[in-house]
Amino acid sequence: MIPVFRLAAKSLASRRVTVLLTVFAISVSVSLLLGVERLRTEARASFSNTVSGTDLIVGARSGSVPLLLYSVFRIGNATNNISWRSYQDIAANPDVAWTIPVSLGDSHRGFRVLGTNTDYFRHFRYARTRTLEFAAGKPFDDVFDAVLGAQVASALGYNVGHSIVIDHGVGSVGFASHKDKPFRVSGILKRTGTPVDQTVHVSLAGIEAIHIDWRSGRPIPGLSIDAERVRRMNLQPEAITAFFVGLKSRFDTFEMQRRVNTYADEPMLAILPGVALHELWSLMGTAESALSIITIFIVMAGLIGMVTMLMSSLNERRREMAILRSVGARPHHVFSLFVLEAAFVSVLGAVLGVILLYAGMITVLPVIESRYGLFIPINPLSINEWMYLGAVVAAGILAGIAPAIAAVRMSLADGMVVRS
Amino acid sequence: MGLAVELNDIVYRWRRDRPVVLDIPEFSVPVGEKLFIAGPSGSGKTTLLNLLGGVDLPERGEMTILGERLDLLSANRRDKFRADRIGFIFQQFNLVPYLSVVDNVLLPCRFSAPRLARASDAANEARRLLGAMDLPVDDLTRRPVADLSVGQQQRVAAARALIGRPDLIITDEPTSSLDEEARRAFLDLLFAEVQSAGQTLIFVSHDSRLADAFDRTMALADVNRASVLETV
Numbered sequence A: 001m002i003p004v005f006r007l008a009a010k011s012l013a014s015r016r017v018t019v020l021l022t023v024f025a026i027s028v029s030v031s032l033l034l035g036v037e038r039l040r041t042e043a044r045a046s047f048s049n050t051v052s053g054t055d056l057i058v059g060a061r062s063g064s065v066p067l068l069l070y071s072v073f074r075i076g077n078a079t080n081n082i083s084w085r086s087y088q089d090i091a092a093n094p095d096v097a098w099t100i101p102v103s104l105g106d107s108h109r110g111f112r113v114l115g116t117n118t119d120y121f122r123h124f125r126y127a128r129t130r131t132l133e134f135a136a137g138k139p140f141d142d143v144f145d146a147v148l149g150a151q152v153a154s155a156l157g158y159n160v161g162h163s164i165v166i167d168h169g170v171g172s173v174g175f176a177s178h179k180d181k182p183f184r185v186s187g188i189l190k191r192t193g194t195p196v197d198q199t200v201h202v203s204l205a206g207i208e209a210i211h212i213d214w215r216s217g218r219p220i221p222g223l224s225i226d227a228e229r230v231r232r233m234n235l236q237p238e239a240i241t242a243f244f245v246g247l248k249s250r251f252d253t254f255e256m257q258r259r260v261n262t263y264a265d266e267p268m269l270a271i272l273p274g275v276a277l278h279e280l281w282s283l284m285g286t287a288e289s290a291l292s293i294i295t296i297f298i299v300m301a302g303l304i305g306m307v308t309m310l311m312s313s314l315n316e317r318r319r320e321m322a323i324l325r326s327v328g329a330r331p332h333h334v335f336s337l338f339v340l341e342a343a344f345v346s347v348l349g350a351v352l353g354v355i356l357l358y359a360g361m362i363t364v365l366p367v368i369e370s371r372y373g374l375f376i377p378i379n380p381l382s383i384n385e386w387m388y389l390g391a392v393v394a395a396g397i398l399a400g401i402a403p404a405i406a407a408v409r410m411s412l413a414d415g416m417v418v419r420s
Numbered sequence B: 001m002g003l004a005v006e007l008n009d010i011v012y013r014w015r016r017d018r019p020v021v022l023d024i025p026e027f028s029v030p031v032g033e034k035l036f037i038a039g040p041s042g043s044g045k046t047t048l049l050n051l052l053g054g055v056d057l058p059e060r061g062e063m064t065i066l067g068e069r070l071d072l073l074s075a076n077r078r079d080k081f082r083a084d085r086i087g088f089i090f091q092q093f094n095l096v097p098y099l100s101v102v103d104n105v106l107l108p109c110r111f112s113a114p115r116l117a118r119a120s121d122a123a124n125e126a127r128r129l130l131g132a133m134d135l136p137v138d139d140l141t142r143r144p145v146a147d148l149s150v151g152q153q154q155r156v157a158a159a160r161a162l163i164g165r166p167d168l169i170i171t172d173e174p175t176s177s178l179d180e181e182a183r184r185a186f187l188d189l190l191f192a193e194v195q196s197a198g199q200t201l202i203f204v205s206h207d208s209r210l211a212d213a214f215d216r217t218m219a220l221a222d223v224n225r226a227s228v229l230e231t232v
Helices: A002-014 A014-046 A063-071 A084-091 A119-123 A150-156 A205-212 A227-231 A250-261 A273-313 A314-324 A330-371 A383-415 B045-052 B075-085 B101-111 B114-119 B122-132 B150-162 B180-197 B208-213
Strands: A056-060 A094-107 A110-115 A136-139 A143-148 A181-191 A199-203 A241-246 A268-271 B003-010 B023-032 B034-038 B060-065 B086-089 B168-172 B198-206 B216-219
Touching: A002 A014, A002 A110, A002 A330, A002 B101, A014 A383, A014 B003, A056 A063, A056 A119, A056 A273, A063 A094, A063 A241, A063 A273, A084 A094, A084 A241, A094 A268, A110 A150, A110 A205, A119 B034, A119 B114, A136 A273, A143 A150, A143 B086, A150 A181, A150 A199, A150 B114, A181 B101, A199 A205, A199 B086, A199 B180, A205 A227, A205 B060, A205 B198, A241 B034, A250 A268, A268 A273, A273 A314, A314 A330, A314 A383, A330 A383, B003 B045, B003 B198, B023 B198, B034 B208, B045 B122, B045 B168, B075 B114, B086 B150, B086 B198, B101 B114, B101 B150, B150 B168, B168 B180, B180 B198, B198 B208
Parallel strands: A110 A199, A143 A181, B034 B198, B034 B216, B086 B168, B168 B198
Antiparallel strands: A056 A241, A056 A268, A094 A110, A094 A241, A136 A181, A143 A199, B003 B023, B003 B060
């Protein structure tokens, strides 16, 4: 093996142009394989990290996935609201430790506005156990205070003290805005890597206040109540969109879910966030595995390119094999020469592929983060990724066996003299 | 003096359904002899070389090379035998193109521990042999072999055959691509080395003008009774 090691390296070096092209083809496929894999696992992780520690999410009766989408991911709209009375009733249940009411429907320059109360900053958990922290300022206190997610603040360049106007509805171009009642930024949250980053948080009273002189999505003609007067009015909401529930004991989850789902006064739906997340993720499962299969085929194409290179060099290397046989190389030396060349090319391809992966992440991830708010950390290779690399190299070595056998056969037939 | 090569009743053909290429009732070479075998293309020369080198086996017959019954050894043992005890020089394109001159000379030492051991300081021995072959050693070592003239390449090949002092040197038309002057010079250098190391030399060529320098001359047609021409 050792004499052939040097030979394989030098032989490849002498054909560096074709070898480098082959290595490059493999490295591109390897970086694609690892990149897709990483995106998959990171997306899945950040996905399941969006909400933690919440035992139930309760909303108007619809499906569990829509409820999860609008309450957690701020995607789509609620079909219906639930009444404040029902919310109060369930929140008062002795098994309930805490609740977070949420009220959705408005937006600010494309970012969703979420009405809630300060329990949100106390009880909301993401990434298993993490709580929301402030990068600047403090929770809302006044009716017209707003707390921004990190992404909102950085994308729009807002600081604490900035004045913002909330648009009615959720289109990126607001048809109507609540410009008579501007809000003041009271705090900015630290980055969480969850939809919280893209959310503008205000108090439930704030939501109530901006709609007090509206009916059916329009300002009531002739009725205009200014911000100062509104403060003195009763701003208790009549309805909210959904609420998050934390229980004193997790064992009561199903009992509580049943109680909500059979609540007599109002049709409501309680979901377990973990179960709903899993359900939502499995909707994407097919696309996800299709992507994986495609990248595996791309790696195979890269390796086939290598086999082609080795096979097509066979004929011009007949004399080289004959010389090696004459100086004492045995068939197993010829065999290992070709397998080693395949191994070198695969290892180089894998190494270059990893370099490409990291170079790609360094250039692309900041763009993804600023555009989609999806924060993917640049971590070292995981055990899984090492296994993928090992599999690529092993497949490369296996692929090298075919040209190696061809070379051995050829050199056994030729002996020490090539008949041309 | 013992025999370096002893063939008895050798018959060889490519396949059972093909005509006989070699039919040698008796052929021997004493140790230390410089033998010239005259053989035109197609006289069974290449086949004979493959047999002597243990790359091929005869269909029947006894083949004793340097005291070993080669026809009784396994393919693996024959390969090892060739690596340890025989040096070859072929017609041309004898060198591995991607190795340096010195690496080409050192090749046999990489495949044969005994030859490496006998060369003691192999890199130095390679340089000594290249010098003995009248090659400007310091000038050549780093250059790719393709830069060398054909005559220089053949002398590098000779140095490679000689390194680690194998007992038997077999050459196949090593001078056919050289001009008259280079041919003489090549032969002189080769003889000097073979003589001092006490090696046996079998020199196969169709060019009978060289024959007078050898201890003995024979025509392959005289020992080979097969009449069929080897297809080249």
